[in-house]
Amino acid sequence: MTRSAGWLLALTLTCVAGIADGAEPRVATILIQGVESGRQEVAVDADGATRAEFSYRDRGWGDDVSARWRVDADGLPLEYVAHGVDRAKASIDETFRRTGGRAQWKNRREAGESVLHDAVFYLPLNPPPEFRAVLARALLAARGHRLRLLPSGEAWLEPTDAPTRVGDYVLYYIGGLDFSPQPVWLGRGGDAVLASEWFSAVPPRARMQLAPMLAAQQRLGAERSARLARELAHAPSGGLLIRDARVFDPRDLSVTPGTSVLVRGERIVRVAPDAVLADAGVEVVDARGRLLMPGLWDNHQHFGSDSDGALDLANGITSARDMANNVDEFAARVRRYDDGSELGPRVLKAGIIDGRSEYSVPIDMYADTADEALREVDWYAAHGYAQIKVYNSLKPALVPLVAERAHALGLRFSGHVPAFMSARQFVEAGADEIQHFNFIVLNFLYPQLQETRTLDRHLKVAAHAREFTPAQPRVREFVEFLRAHHTVLDPTLGIFEGFFCGDPAAPLPGLAPVLPRLPAQVRRDPQGITASSAFVPPKGEEGAYRAAIPAMLALLKALHDAGVAIVPGTDTTPYMLHHELVLYAHAGIAPADVLRLATLGSARVMGVDGERGVIAPGRLADMILVDGAPERDIEDLRRIDLVVKGGRWYDPRAIERAFGIEPRSR
């Protein structure tokens, strides 16, 4: 995806900014994945106002922000004015002013005013990184280190036993900005460092200290994750018996009421009528007729933050595929999931390989020659990856070589269809699977449209998708081609619904049902998981954009009916998985079939159906208890009351509360 990097958003969403008190401008380098990608310059004007210029580039995306602000003696913003463009090049025009007891603000998405009775901190919609340090300093000065935020929400400094220092920088964690507390390092000289594997803003004097800072953050993050895992994972003693469940079996789509499921250790050992199974010596869950089904799969994730794994579990996702990530921190995170020291699903890893271009994915796995490509495939194979995912800029000539080597090593092969080749050619060159449904539509636009490294791979699809109806011979022929080749599709329709919804200011449509429950700052973040990231339709194309998703749904239905395997994935927050499945049902796929795609179907594609995908003796005890009948109404899938992974059970509500999310009302 353009944001294929859905995974980076969680990290960038709270890039706030800081202060400068000297006469000389203070410079910070912006690093994306450790690569210099831009800068921030902060200076103080004669009138005491702070000015910040912030700019970076990431595959054509990237903010350009000029901001100016003043704070009061407590560090609370009095005035904030910003211009420029955001990451997706939408214009920023943001103002905030506090005078007397009144505050007024206006930005692309929000406009409001408020009479103030207490200390408040306005958090801009598109601030430069420096602003997170501004907030941290205000919190240090605030009573109880806690402040109400404008337009909404609250922020606080997480208490610590002892300060963490690297050089003269001290680490603070701010709660209330995201699902997890967000770090900022404040320097003695008034400067600040934002550090993460994905995005960092670092003054030159701190460059050598970035690595220890990241290490310290990782250690503290892991400690916090381990504490949460201890609190939120329940290992039943003796065994777990779930009684009186309606058990859904994706093998034959049957639902068997009055059924008991006995779990010992990490596996299911009995599935039998209630009357047959005694409950001596085991922990009992009375399902009271609720639906028990195999754990869900999200086949398109990018694990990056400490909340990702936990929120998977909160949404019933017990198996996930990571479709591109860094190599070290990610591997450590998956190990923590596996050893139980961080909440998370079982993760199958796909390793990304891209060619070098200005549109390259910012991960250091580039290949422009056969030697490079084969070396990278070998590296992934040696490190336990199950799949290779190629990206837009890989040279078409390298695709068959990568596919062949991946297959020789027993790895699956998938990806974006690289620029300058069609989906058909990609499959003929050896692809087992195609990420993202736009590439199916693009197949019909080939060879007229070949440069798909740019946003054209979305814009042209929005403009033309409606032209390709399932009844057309060329569409039918391609559907049959994909079926005959046993090609798997990972359509990520939920994010396309956002791209094509027409309103960049709107929230991601699929998140509407959960939006009110999310933390205030997550809800409003224009570059975060809740944003639609919509493209503005050119004049005259509004109708085409509106018709694009219905057309893609019709195509999806035709592919499913023909027997093409579809695996659901989000490419963004796990809260989107349920909506992805709702879209499949909207396309006309029967809800019980949709449940099969999200369970056994995915397990089969990945060749782990001996262990996962059904509730049966000998399989891993990965199950969810749903308060409703999702096999009839897929929307009920949002009503998950209990999640079991490997025999441990989790209360989704407790997980949500731990990550600042309001639990669903019963």
Added chain:
Amino acid sequence: MLRFLAAALLAACGAHAAVAATRTDTITIQGNAAGTQTVDAAAGGRVHAEYAYNDRGRGDHITADWTLDDAGRPTRYEGRGNDYMKAPVEEHFSIAAGTASWHSRTERGEAPAAGAFYVPNNAPPEFLGVLARALLKAPDHRLALLPAGEASIEAQGSVQVDGRELHHYRITGLGFTPQPIWLDGEGATAAIVSGWFSVVPAALAKGLEPLQAAQEAADNAWSARLARELVRAPKGGLLIRDARVFDPRDLSVSEHTSVLVRGERVVRVAPDAALQAVADAEVLDAHGRFLMPGLWDNHQHFSDVDGLLDLANGVTSARDMANDTDAFLKRVARFDDGSEIGPRVLKAGIIDGTGEFAGPTKMRVDSAEDAIKDVDWYADHGYVQIKIYSSIKPELMPLIAARAHERGLRVSGHVPALMSARQFVEGGADEIQHLNFVVLNFLFPGVQETRNRDRFIKVAEHARAFTPDKPEVREFVAFLKAHHTVLDPTMTIFEDLFSGDPTAITPGLETLAPRLPPQVRRAMFAGALPVPKGQEEAYRAAFPAMLALLKSLHDAGVTIIPGTDALAGYQLHHELELYAKAGIAPAEVLRMATLVPAEVMGVTRDRGAIAPGKYADLLLVDGDPSRDITDIRKVATVVKGGKVYDPAAIERALGILPRPASP
């Protein structure tokens, strides 16, 4: 129904002590005492021997008398009793006026004696010693055999046991492989030893390890030589061109297709035109022949040359359904490291109860603690399934199932005595071995003692009563379907048992038998149950009724996976023929022998279809078995893990004549 002793027995003919004396040997099966052999030698080369053992109610009981000439060859042999399946044995051999004549249940003939050595059909083990001594006296250590064949002997060195020096010999010409035997310093029979079945003086029973080790070393050297000679690893890669590729996922056949293999996996499947320029790959032109995924035999008991027979017949994946717990593991390790030819093996570990009919295994339990210990042992040793056997106490069965499932193992087996197939499934079984247990479900509770041969006899008598249209049959078929129960029906076994005529060739082997080495061929007679008077019609109808049942189970969606439990490789082809005979479409049968077992065993990621990324386990077939299943016998080339095997070369190495060219 373990018949994995067949190969061991077919060569285990008799022996004899040179000195006038009485000797009593112990017969052990899997290390458990199972019977005795008593040998009385009198003056004038006259010998009397009695031989009896019990293997779960089966087992030979033979009384024999013979006389030897100065060269140690029999001039007279009389044998009486019953064979392994309790069919009567009566065997006569004599020489008069230079003419040898013999008759037994299955053979009758005469020939000029001309110094040949008569090998009885059902002799006590001592007779192997008789043959060894005669061969040692013979010119070139070589003798013509009667009724046919030729044997030779080779010394393999000696071993000290309890201060005695025992000499190791291997006799070639009796089976597919050389047959080991131990003689003492005087030339008397000292021991006949195998992992399965041993005959030794009581004094020696505890000192078999050095003998087994010596035999194993000789066997391994033989296997390793064959592996070197018969396996070809293409350099760079292997490109199979112009094949008709069968895909069990959609039963399609794609013509003019090329398959590129690198290392152990398939890396490309594409139209010939798309794969023309492949550097450094060896090219195999299929000339339009049928290329399909390697076959699965889901019911084997590996011993002897089963691995070779599997590969010669396109079986690249197998399940072992009960075996010993040491030599077998080493054999699988040799298959995997390439030092012995054999398929990929998934292991099921047997657990039985105790008692007269207990299975041939050390894994016998009567308590929950012991049962769980055995499950854990198997789980810790890489087994993927537990196979429960007939003498397990019914109350232990659900405990074994729960423990196996907790360890991630599948659960299957014979339905133990005193419980029904339905109760077995309700108790947690994922799979049932042998279709007789489905018939027995309808005889429960009338028939509950199924540890003995009643589990065959009652089925022979009553199978015809349970037609697919009967409500109780339909209900049980739906029950199995709803429980996703898998069946491993071993139809070939029942065709054989119910064939009525023990003098006929085992059904399915009719075309193979003439190609086999003569002494192997003689053992390929049906294991038919004797048919009681008045039961002829019921017995005749039993097997067709079971085929009808099989078809209705398949049509209902019950998963069926083929297995032999009989002669490896060849009988798998016949098992598939029987499925087609039941009315299952041939392409569907091919799927049951490839993708379906891979699904059942959870290994579809690597096996079951010819697709990029999966193991290169393939066979090239002359003909089109997706239309005529009998064409599956025409295996031209086999590939396992990217290595190439020539079935004809494997057969030559085992003394099997080549398959006649297709018309």
